[in-house]
Amino acid sequence: MLFLFIISFIIVQRLVELVIAKDNERWMRSQGAYEVGAGHYPWMVTMHSAFFFSLLMEVILFNRPLSSVWPLFLGLFVVTQVLRIWCLASLGKFWNTKIIILPGANVVRKGPYKWIRHPNYLIVTTELLILPLFFSAYWTAIVFGVLNVWMLSVRIPAEEKALKEATNYEAKFSLK
Template sequence: MLLAGAILGLVTLQRLGELLLSRRNTGRLLAQGAHEVAPGHYPLIVALHAAWLAGLWYLVAWRADVDVSVGWLAVFVVLQALRVWVIATLGPRWTTRIIVLPGAPLVKEGPFRFVSHPNYCIVAAEIVVLPLVFGLVWYGIVFSALNALVLWIRIRAEEAALRQ
Protein backbone atom coordinates (compact mmCIF):
# COMPACT_ATOMS: atom_id res chain seq x y z
CA MET A 1 0.00 0.00 0.00
CA LEU A 2 2.78 2.43 0.88
CA LEU A 3 4.64 1.93 -2.39
CA ALA A 4 1.44 2.19 -4.46
CA GLY A 5 0.48 5.40 -2.66
CA ALA A 6 3.95 6.83 -3.19
CA ILE A 7 3.82 6.05 -6.91
CA LEU A 8 0.39 7.60 -7.31
CA GLY A 9 1.43 10.59 -5.20
CA LEU A 10 4.44 11.24 -7.42
CA VAL A 11 2.39 10.89 -10.60
CA THR A 12 -0.25 13.25 -9.20
CA LEU A 13 2.37 15.84 -8.23
CA GLN A 14 3.98 15.50 -11.66
CA ARG A 15 0.67 16.08 -13.44
CA LEU A 16 -0.19 19.09 -11.27
CA GLY A 17 3.26 20.54 -11.92
CA GLU A 18 2.79 20.03 -15.64
CA LEU A 19 -0.54 21.84 -15.52
CA LEU A 20 1.18 24.81 -13.85
CA LEU A 21 3.98 24.76 -16.43
CA SER A 22 1.41 24.53 -19.22
CA ARG A 23 -0.56 27.46 -17.84
CA ARG A 24 2.60 29.57 -17.62
CA ASN A 25 3.72 28.64 -21.13
CA THR A 26 0.23 29.22 -22.54
CA GLY A 27 0.12 32.70 -21.01
CA ARG A 28 3.52 33.57 -22.42
CA LEU A 29 2.63 32.28 -25.88
CA LEU A 30 -0.66 34.17 -25.94
CA ALA A 31 1.21 37.34 -24.90
CA GLN A 32 3.49 36.81 -27.93
CA GLY A 33 0.50 36.76 -30.30
CA ALA A 34 -0.31 33.05 -30.30
CA HIS A 35 -3.88 31.79 -30.35
CA GLU A 36 -5.62 28.67 -29.12
CA VAL A 37 -7.15 26.26 -31.60
CA ALA A 38 -10.12 23.96 -30.91
CA PRO A 39 -10.42 24.61 -27.17
CA GLY A 40 -13.76 22.81 -26.99
CA HIS A 41 -12.25 19.36 -26.52
CA TYR A 42 -9.83 20.43 -23.77
CA PRO A 43 -12.27 19.84 -20.88
CA LEU A 44 -12.69 16.27 -22.20
CA ILE A 45 -8.95 15.69 -21.97
CA VAL A 46 -8.77 17.11 -18.46
CA ALA A 47 -11.78 15.05 -17.35
CA LEU A 48 -10.36 11.85 -18.84
CA HIS A 49 -6.97 12.26 -17.17
CA ALA A 50 -8.49 13.33 -13.85
CA ALA A 51 -10.86 10.35 -13.88
CA TRP A 52 -8.00 7.99 -14.80
CA LEU A 53 -5.85 9.18 -11.92
CA ALA A 54 -8.72 9.45 -9.41
CA GLY A 55 -9.84 5.95 -10.31
CA LEU A 56 -6.36 4.60 -9.72
CA TRP A 57 -6.30 6.27 -6.31
CA TYR A 58 -9.67 4.72 -5.51
CA LEU A 59 -8.77 1.23 -6.70
CA VAL A 60 -5.19 1.05 -5.50
CA ALA A 61 -4.03 3.45 -2.84
CA TRP A 62 -6.25 2.27 -0.01
CA ARG A 63 -5.85 -1.48 -0.53
CA ALA A 64 -3.40 -3.36 1.65
CA ASP A 65 -2.99 -6.24 -0.83
CA VAL A 66 -1.68 -4.28 -3.83
CA ASP A 67 1.16 -5.93 -5.67
CA VAL A 68 3.41 -3.57 -7.58
CA SER A 69 4.96 -5.01 -10.72
CA VAL A 70 8.57 -3.88 -10.78
CA GLY A 71 8.82 -4.66 -14.50
CA TRP A 72 5.84 -2.47 -15.44
CA LEU A 73 7.05 0.20 -13.03
CA ALA A 74 10.38 0.24 -14.88
CA VAL A 75 8.51 0.70 -18.17
CA PHE A 76 6.55 3.57 -16.61
CA VAL A 77 9.78 5.22 -15.42
CA VAL A 78 11.18 5.02 -18.96
CA LEU A 79 7.98 6.64 -20.24
CA GLN A 80 8.49 9.46 -17.74
CA ALA A 81 11.99 10.04 -19.09
CA LEU A 82 10.55 10.20 -22.61
CA ARG A 83 7.87 12.62 -21.37
CA VAL A 84 10.56 14.90 -19.93
CA TRP A 85 12.42 14.69 -23.26
CA VAL A 86 9.32 15.92 -25.13
CA ILE A 87 8.71 18.76 -22.67
CA ALA A 88 12.37 19.80 -22.72
CA THR A 89 12.47 19.70 -26.52
CA LEU A 90 9.46 22.00 -26.81
CA GLY A 91 10.66 24.21 -23.95
CA PRO A 92 8.49 27.33 -23.61
CA ARG A 93 6.26 26.09 -26.44
CA TRP A 94 5.09 23.01 -24.50
CA THR A 95 1.50 23.25 -23.34
CA THR A 96 -1.45 20.95 -22.78
CA ARG A 97 -3.55 23.03 -25.16
CA ILE A 98 -3.24 23.51 -28.91
CA ILE A 99 -1.51 26.89 -29.09
CA VAL A 100 -0.33 28.22 -32.45
CA LEU A 101 2.35 30.89 -32.58
CA PRO A 102 2.20 32.42 -36.07
CA GLY A 103 5.51 32.30 -37.89
CA ALA A 104 7.13 29.87 -35.46
CA PRO A 105 8.70 26.89 -37.20
CA LEU A 106 7.62 23.36 -36.36
CA VAL A 107 9.88 21.64 -33.87
CA LYS A 108 11.79 18.86 -35.59
CA GLU A 109 14.42 18.04 -32.99
CA GLY A 110 14.44 15.51 -30.19
CA PRO A 111 11.68 12.92 -30.36
CA PHE A 112 9.95 14.90 -33.12
CA ARG A 113 12.61 13.54 -35.50
CA PHE A 114 11.03 10.12 -35.11
CA VAL A 115 7.30 10.74 -34.72
CA SER A 116 5.10 13.79 -35.26
CA HIS A 117 3.15 13.46 -31.98
CA PRO A 118 5.54 11.84 -29.47
CA ASN A 119 3.70 13.15 -26.42
CA TYR A 120 0.46 11.45 -27.49
CA CYS A 121 2.30 8.16 -27.99
CA ILE A 122 3.79 8.45 -24.52
CA VAL A 123 0.46 9.40 -22.91
CA ALA A 124 -1.26 6.48 -24.63
CA ALA A 125 1.39 4.13 -23.24
CA GLU A 126 1.18 5.67 -19.75
CA ILE A 127 -2.57 5.23 -19.61
CA VAL A 128 -2.21 1.49 -20.04
CA VAL A 129 1.12 0.93 -18.27
CA LEU A 130 0.41 2.60 -14.91
CA PRO A 131 -2.66 0.41 -14.30
CA LEU A 132 -0.54 -2.62 -15.27
CA VAL A 133 1.90 -1.64 -12.50
CA PHE A 134 -0.96 -2.49 -10.12
CA GLY A 135 -2.34 -5.47 -12.07
CA LEU A 136 -5.38 -3.57 -13.40
CA VAL A 137 -5.44 -4.84 -16.96
CA TRP A 138 -9.14 -4.09 -17.48
CA TYR A 139 -8.67 -0.53 -16.24
CA GLY A 140 -5.84 0.10 -18.68
CA ILE A 141 -7.91 -1.25 -21.56
CA VAL A 142 -10.99 0.84 -20.74
CA PHE A 143 -9.06 4.09 -20.36
CA SER A 144 -6.95 3.35 -23.43
CA ALA A 145 -10.13 3.08 -25.50
CA LEU A 146 -11.47 6.34 -24.04
CA ASN A 147 -8.12 8.04 -24.62
CA ALA A 148 -8.06 6.84 -28.23
CA LEU A 149 -11.39 8.58 -28.85
CA VAL A 150 -10.18 11.83 -27.29
CA LEU A 151 -6.87 11.67 -29.14
CA TRP A 152 -8.70 11.12 -32.42
CA ILE A 153 -10.44 14.46 -31.86
CA ARG A 154 -7.30 16.15 -30.57
CA ILE A 155 -4.90 15.03 -33.30
CA ARG A 156 -7.33 15.98 -36.07
CA ALA A 157 -7.63 19.48 -34.57
CA GLU A 158 -3.89 19.82 -34.12
CA GLU A 159 -3.09 18.59 -37.63
CA ALA A 160 -5.58 21.10 -39.08
CA ALA A 161 -3.94 23.87 -37.06
CA LEU A 162 -0.46 22.85 -38.21
CA ARG A 163 -1.53 22.88 -41.87
CA GLN A 164 -2.57 26.53 -41.64
Template sequence: MVSQAWYTVLVGLVAAERLAELVVAKRNLAWSLARGGRETGFGHYPFMVVLHTGLLAGCLLEVWVADRGFMAVLGWPMLALVVASQVLRWWCIRTLGPQWNTRIVVVPGLPRVTGGPYRLFAHPNYVAVVAEGVALPLVHSAWLTAVGFTVVNAGLLTVRIRAENEALRSAYA
Protein backbone atom coordinates (compact mmCIF):
# COMPACT_ATOMS: atom_id res chain seq x y z
CA MET A 1 0.00 0.00 0.00
CA VAL A 2 2.84 2.41 0.79
CA SER A 3 4.58 1.76 -2.53
CA GLN A 4 1.27 2.25 -4.34
CA ALA A 5 0.87 5.63 -2.68
CA TRP A 6 4.38 6.67 -3.72
CA TYR A 7 3.65 5.43 -7.22
CA THR A 8 0.52 7.57 -7.28
CA VAL A 9 2.69 10.56 -6.40
CA LEU A 10 5.03 9.67 -9.27
CA VAL A 11 2.16 9.45 -11.76
CA GLY A 12 0.85 12.75 -10.40
CA LEU A 13 4.24 14.35 -10.99
CA VAL A 14 4.27 13.05 -14.58
CA ALA A 15 0.73 14.43 -15.03
CA ALA A 16 1.90 17.82 -13.72
CA GLU A 17 4.82 17.69 -16.16
CA ARG A 18 2.37 17.01 -18.98
CA LEU A 19 0.28 20.02 -17.95
CA ALA A 20 3.44 22.14 -17.98
CA GLU A 21 4.07 20.90 -21.54
CA LEU A 22 0.59 21.99 -22.56
CA VAL A 23 1.22 25.48 -21.16
CA VAL A 24 4.46 25.69 -23.17
CA ALA A 25 2.74 24.29 -26.26
CA LYS A 26 -0.09 26.82 -26.04
CA ARG A 27 2.38 29.71 -25.73
CA ASN A 28 4.46 28.33 -28.60
CA LEU A 29 1.39 27.82 -30.79
CA ALA A 30 0.49 31.51 -30.41
CA TRP A 31 4.10 32.44 -31.24
CA SER A 32 4.10 30.20 -34.33
CA LEU A 33 0.72 31.35 -35.63
CA ALA A 34 1.76 35.00 -35.22
CA ARG A 35 4.67 34.24 -37.57
CA GLY A 36 2.59 32.50 -40.23
CA GLY A 37 2.87 28.97 -38.86
CA ARG A 38 0.50 26.36 -40.20
CA GLU A 39 -0.83 23.40 -38.26
CA THR A 40 -1.09 20.12 -40.13
CA GLY A 41 -1.95 16.57 -39.16
CA PHE A 42 -4.45 17.72 -36.56
CA GLY A 43 -6.86 14.82 -37.12
CA HIS A 44 -4.97 12.44 -34.83
CA TYR A 45 -4.35 14.98 -32.05
CA PRO A 46 -7.51 14.30 -29.99
CA PHE A 47 -6.73 10.57 -30.08
CA MET A 48 -3.19 11.32 -28.89
CA VAL A 49 -4.54 13.30 -25.93
CA VAL A 50 -6.89 10.45 -24.99
CA LEU A 51 -4.11 7.86 -25.33
CA HIS A 52 -1.66 9.77 -23.15
CA THR A 53 -4.32 10.48 -20.55
CA GLY A 54 -5.20 6.79 -20.69
CA LEU A 55 -1.58 5.89 -19.97
CA LEU A 56 -1.65 7.81 -16.70
CA ALA A 57 -5.07 6.47 -15.72
CA GLY A 58 -4.11 2.93 -16.72
CA CYS A 59 -1.00 3.07 -14.58
CA LEU A 60 -3.02 3.96 -11.51
CA LEU A 61 -5.94 1.64 -12.21
CA GLU A 62 -3.78 -1.39 -12.85
CA VAL A 63 -1.61 -0.81 -9.79
CA TRP A 64 -4.52 -0.19 -7.42
CA VAL A 65 -7.20 -2.52 -8.85
CA ALA A 66 -4.97 -5.44 -9.84
CA ASP A 67 -2.84 -4.87 -6.74
CA ARG A 68 0.43 -4.83 -8.66
CA GLY A 69 3.45 -4.90 -6.41
CA PHE A 70 6.71 -3.01 -6.58
CA MET A 71 9.58 -5.25 -7.66
CA ALA A 72 12.82 -3.43 -6.93
CA VAL A 73 14.78 -5.27 -9.63
CA LEU A 74 12.37 -3.89 -12.25
CA GLY A 75 11.02 -0.77 -10.56
CA TRP A 76 14.24 1.12 -9.87
CA PRO A 77 15.68 0.79 -13.40
CA MET A 78 12.30 1.77 -14.85
CA LEU A 79 12.18 4.82 -12.57
CA ALA A 80 15.61 5.81 -13.87
CA LEU A 81 14.27 5.41 -17.43
CA VAL A 82 11.23 7.59 -16.59
CA VAL A 83 13.57 10.31 -15.32
CA ALA A 84 15.81 9.95 -18.39
CA SER A 85 12.79 10.25 -20.69
CA GLN A 86 11.78 13.49 -18.96
CA VAL A 87 15.30 14.85 -19.35
CA LEU A 88 15.28 13.96 -23.06
CA ARG A 89 11.82 15.50 -23.52
CA TRP A 90 12.86 18.80 -21.94
CA TRP A 91 16.11 18.78 -23.91
CA CYS A 92 13.93 18.60 -27.04
CA ILE A 93 11.71 21.42 -25.78
CA ARG A 94 14.71 23.60 -24.96
CA THR A 95 16.45 22.85 -28.27
CA LEU A 96 13.39 23.67 -30.38
CA GLY A 97 12.52 26.69 -28.26
CA PRO A 98 9.33 28.37 -29.45
CA GLN A 99 9.12 25.94 -32.38
CA TRP A 100 8.37 23.03 -30.03
CA ASN A 101 4.74 22.00 -29.79
CA THR A 102 2.49 19.06 -29.03
CA ARG A 103 0.87 19.85 -32.36
CA ILE A 104 2.50 19.76 -35.79
CA VAL A 105 3.17 23.40 -36.65
CA VAL A 106 5.80 24.61 -39.09
CA VAL A 107 6.73 28.29 -39.33
CA PRO A 108 7.82 29.25 -42.86
CA GLY A 109 11.28 30.68 -43.27
CA LEU A 110 12.80 29.31 -40.08
CA PRO A 111 15.78 27.02 -40.42
CA ARG A 112 15.29 23.37 -39.55
CA VAL A 113 16.65 22.55 -36.09
CA THR A 114 19.47 20.03 -36.28
CA GLY A 115 21.22 20.58 -32.95
CA GLY A 116 20.80 19.10 -29.51
CA PRO A 117 19.12 15.69 -29.55
CA TYR A 118 18.06 16.29 -33.17
CA ARG A 119 21.63 15.63 -34.27
CA LEU A 120 21.26 12.12 -32.78
CA PHE A 121 17.69 11.17 -33.76
CA ALA A 122 15.19 12.45 -36.30
CA HIS A 123 12.41 12.42 -33.69
CA PRO A 124 13.97 12.39 -30.20
CA ASN A 125 10.78 13.51 -28.48
CA TYR A 126 9.11 10.29 -29.65
CA VAL A 127 12.02 8.28 -28.25
CA ALA A 128 11.16 9.90 -24.90
CA VAL A 129 7.45 9.09 -25.34
CA VAL A 130 8.14 5.44 -26.16
CA ALA A 131 10.57 5.05 -23.25
CA GLU A 132 8.16 6.66 -20.81
CA GLY A 133 5.23 4.59 -22.11
CA VAL A 134 7.09 1.41 -21.28
CA ALA A 135 8.89 2.53 -18.14
CA LEU A 136 6.24 4.45 -16.21
CA PRO A 137 3.84 1.51 -15.90
CA LEU A 138 6.66 -0.94 -15.19
CA VAL A 139 7.92 1.12 -12.24
CA HIS A 140 5.13 -0.63 -10.35
CA SER A 141 4.67 -3.77 -12.49
CA ALA A 142 1.69 -2.50 -14.51
CA TRP A 143 2.64 -4.65 -17.46
CA LEU A 144 -0.80 -4.67 -19.09
CA THR A 145 -0.74 -0.88 -19.30
CA ALA A 146 2.82 -0.94 -20.64
CA VAL A 147 1.95 -3.43 -23.38
CA GLY A 148 -1.40 -1.85 -24.26
CA PHE A 149 -0.02 1.68 -24.48
CA THR A 150 3.02 0.55 -26.46
CA VAL A 151 0.95 -1.31 -29.07
CA VAL A 152 -1.60 1.49 -29.55
CA ASN A 153 1.10 4.17 -29.43
CA ALA A 154 3.05 2.38 -32.19
CA GLY A 155 0.07 2.85 -34.50
CA LEU A 156 -0.38 6.47 -33.44
CA LEU A 157 3.31 7.27 -33.90
CA THR A 158 3.21 5.77 -37.38
CA VAL A 159 0.51 8.28 -38.31
CA ARG A 160 2.12 11.12 -36.35
CA ILE A 161 5.64 10.72 -37.73
CA ARG A 162 4.32 10.39 -41.27
CA ALA A 163 2.36 13.65 -40.85
CA GLU A 164 5.30 15.43 -39.24
CA ASN A 165 7.74 14.28 -41.91
CA GLU A 166 5.37 15.46 -44.64
CA ALA A 167 5.03 18.88 -42.97
CA LEU A 168 8.82 19.18 -42.69
CA ARG A 169 9.33 18.02 -46.28
CA SER A 170 6.86 20.63 -47.51
CA ALA A 171 8.50 23.39 -45.46
CA TYR A 172 12.11 22.55 -46.31
CA ALA A 173 11.80 21.24 -49.85
Protein backbone atom coordinates (compact mmCIF):
# COMPACT_ATOMS: atom_id res chain seq x y z
CA MET A 1 0.00 0.00 0.00
CA LEU A 2 2.79 2.43 0.94
CA PHE A 3 4.60 1.51 -2.27
CA LEU A 4 1.60 2.34 -4.48
CA PHE A 5 0.97 5.58 -2.59
CA ILE A 6 4.56 6.79 -3.01
CA ILE A 7 4.83 5.73 -6.66
CA SER A 8 1.48 7.39 -7.44
CA PHE A 9 2.58 10.55 -5.63
CA ILE A 10 5.84 10.72 -7.60
CA ILE A 11 4.19 10.06 -10.95
CA VAL A 12 1.60 12.80 -10.33
CA GLN A 13 4.38 15.12 -9.13
CA ARG A 14 6.43 14.48 -12.28
CA LEU A 15 3.42 15.11 -14.52
CA VAL A 16 2.76 18.43 -12.77
CA GLU A 17 6.45 19.29 -13.18
CA LEU A 18 6.21 18.60 -16.92
CA VAL A 19 3.32 21.07 -17.19
CA ILE A 20 5.34 23.67 -15.26
CA ALA A 21 8.39 22.99 -17.44
CA LYS A 22 6.34 23.45 -20.62
CA ASP A 23 4.96 26.78 -19.35
CA ASN A 24 8.45 27.92 -18.37
CA GLU A 25 9.83 26.84 -21.74
CA ARG A 26 7.12 28.82 -23.56
CA TRP A 27 7.90 31.92 -21.50
CA MET A 28 11.67 31.58 -21.92
CA ARG A 29 11.40 31.05 -25.68
CA SER A 30 9.20 34.16 -25.90
CA GLN A 31 12.14 36.01 -24.29
CA GLY A 32 14.62 34.67 -26.87
CA ALA A 33 15.77 31.45 -25.18
CA TYR A 34 16.92 28.35 -27.05
CA GLU A 35 17.41 24.68 -26.21
CA VAL A 36 20.77 22.97 -25.77
CA GLY A 37 21.34 19.22 -25.46
CA ALA A 38 18.15 18.27 -27.26
CA GLY A 39 19.88 15.11 -28.53
CA HIS A 40 20.22 13.56 -25.09
CA TYR A 41 16.86 14.73 -23.74
CA PRO A 42 14.80 11.83 -25.19
CA TRP A 43 17.30 9.41 -23.64
CA MET A 44 16.89 11.11 -20.27
CA VAL A 45 13.10 10.90 -20.50
CA THR A 46 13.37 7.23 -21.49
CA MET A 47 15.73 6.54 -18.59
CA HIS A 48 13.41 8.14 -16.04
CA SER A 49 10.33 6.40 -17.46
CA ALA A 50 12.17 3.07 -17.46
CA PHE A 51 13.21 3.70 -13.85
CA PHE A 52 9.57 3.78 -12.73
CA PHE A 53 8.70 0.76 -14.84
CA SER A 54 11.69 -1.15 -13.45
CA LEU A 55 10.87 -0.18 -9.88
CA LEU A 56 7.25 -1.28 -10.30
CA MET A 57 8.24 -4.56 -11.94
CA GLU A 58 10.99 -5.44 -9.49
CA VAL A 59 8.85 -4.72 -6.43
CA ILE A 60 5.69 -6.41 -7.74
CA LEU A 61 7.08 -9.35 -9.74
CA PHE A 62 9.76 -10.27 -7.22
CA ASN A 63 7.55 -9.41 -4.25
CA ARG A 64 10.22 -7.18 -2.72
CA PRO A 65 9.65 -6.36 0.94
CA LEU A 66 9.73 -2.95 2.51
CA SER A 67 13.25 -2.24 3.76
CA SER A 68 13.85 -2.94 7.42
CA VAL A 69 15.03 0.68 7.72
CA TRP A 70 12.07 2.07 5.80
CA PRO A 71 11.46 4.93 8.29
CA LEU A 72 14.94 6.25 7.42
CA PHE A 73 14.18 6.04 3.69
CA LEU A 74 10.78 7.66 4.21
CA GLY A 75 12.42 10.53 6.08
CA LEU A 76 15.05 10.95 3.37
CA PHE A 77 12.35 10.86 0.71
CA VAL A 78 10.37 13.63 2.45
CA VAL A 79 13.54 15.73 2.78
CA THR A 80 14.35 15.28 -0.92
CA GLN A 81 10.83 16.39 -1.85
CA VAL A 82 11.17 19.57 0.22
CA LEU A 83 14.59 20.25 -1.33
CA ARG A 84 13.20 19.54 -4.81
CA ILE A 85 10.44 22.12 -4.34
CA TRP A 86 13.02 24.58 -2.98
CA CYS A 87 15.12 24.12 -6.15
CA LEU A 88 12.15 24.64 -8.45
CA ALA A 89 10.92 27.67 -6.50
CA SER A 90 14.42 29.20 -6.44
CA LEU A 91 14.77 28.98 -10.22
CA GLY A 92 11.18 30.10 -10.82
CA LYS A 93 10.54 30.66 -14.55
CA PHE A 94 14.07 29.45 -15.33
CA TRP A 95 13.46 25.90 -14.06
CA ASN A 96 13.02 23.27 -16.74
CA THR A 97 13.51 19.61 -17.49
CA LYS A 98 15.26 20.66 -20.71
CA ILE A 99 18.35 22.80 -20.96
CA ILE A 100 16.79 26.09 -22.02
CA ILE A 101 19.23 29.02 -22.18
CA LEU A 102 18.21 32.66 -22.13
CA PRO A 103 21.13 34.69 -23.52
CA GLY A 104 22.24 37.50 -21.25
CA ALA A 105 20.19 36.27 -18.30
CA ASN A 106 21.53 36.65 -14.80
CA VAL A 107 22.08 33.19 -13.40
CA VAL A 108 20.03 32.39 -10.30
CA ARG A 109 22.27 32.24 -7.24
CA LYS A 110 19.76 31.90 -4.42
CA GLY A 111 18.18 29.10 -2.44
CA PRO A 112 20.26 25.93 -2.72
CA TYR A 113 21.98 27.42 -5.79
CA LYS A 114 23.78 29.74 -3.39
CA TRP A 115 25.91 26.79 -2.22
CA ILE A 116 25.90 24.24 -5.04
CA ARG A 117 25.72 24.58 -8.82
CA HIS A 118 23.35 21.68 -9.57
CA PRO A 119 21.33 20.85 -6.44
CA ASN A 120 18.40 19.45 -8.41
CA TYR A 121 20.66 16.84 -10.04
CA LEU A 122 21.93 15.85 -6.60
CA ILE A 123 18.32 15.48 -5.42
CA VAL A 124 17.31 13.40 -8.46
CA THR A 125 20.35 11.17 -7.94
CA THR A 126 19.39 10.73 -4.30
CA GLU A 127 15.80 9.87 -5.25
CA LEU A 128 16.99 7.30 -7.79
CA LEU A 129 18.80 5.53 -4.94
CA ILE A 130 16.36 6.09 -2.06
CA LEU A 131 13.23 4.84 -3.82
CA PRO A 132 14.54 1.43 -4.87
CA LEU A 133 16.33 0.89 -1.54
CA PHE A 134 13.14 1.86 0.31
CA PHE A 135 11.43 -1.13 -1.32
CA SER A 136 14.44 -3.51 -1.56
CA ALA A 137 14.65 -3.14 -5.36
CA TYR A 138 18.42 -3.50 -5.48
CA TRP A 139 18.73 -4.20 -9.22
CA THR A 140 16.82 -1.02 -10.03
CA ALA A 141 19.08 0.96 -7.68
CA ILE A 142 22.24 -0.39 -9.31
CA VAL A 143 21.17 -0.18 -12.95
CA PHE A 144 19.64 3.29 -12.75
CA GLY A 145 22.35 4.59 -10.46
CA VAL A 146 24.87 3.77 -13.20
CA LEU A 147 22.63 5.09 -15.99
CA ASN A 148 22.08 8.34 -14.09
CA VAL A 149 25.84 8.88 -13.66
CA TRP A 150 26.22 8.40 -17.41
CA MET A 151 23.33 10.79 -18.15
CA LEU A 152 24.71 13.49 -15.86
CA SER A 153 28.18 13.09 -17.38
CA VAL A 154 26.59 14.21 -20.66
CA ARG A 155 24.03 16.68 -19.36
CA ILE A 156 26.00 18.75 -16.85
CA PRO A 157 28.88 19.59 -19.23
CA ALA A 158 26.38 20.54 -21.98
CA GLU A 159 24.48 22.78 -19.57
CA GLU A 160 27.58 24.42 -18.11
CA LYS A 161 29.10 25.07 -21.53
CA ALA A 162 25.91 26.75 -22.75
CA LEU A 163 25.53 28.80 -19.57
CA LYS A 164 29.18 29.97 -19.75
CA GLU A 165 28.75 31.02 -23.38
CA ALA A 166 25.43 32.85 -23.05
CA THR A 167 25.06 34.11 -19.47
CA ASN A 168 26.99 35.41 -16.48
CA TYR A 169 27.38 31.85 -15.17
CA GLU A 170 31.17 31.89 -15.02
CA ALA A 171 31.25 35.16 -13.07
CA LYS A 172 28.51 34.02 -10.66
CA PHE A 173 30.18 30.72 -9.90
CA SER A 174 33.85 31.73 -10.34
CA LEU A 175 34.66 28.81 -12.62
CA LYS A 176 38.01 30.06 -13.90
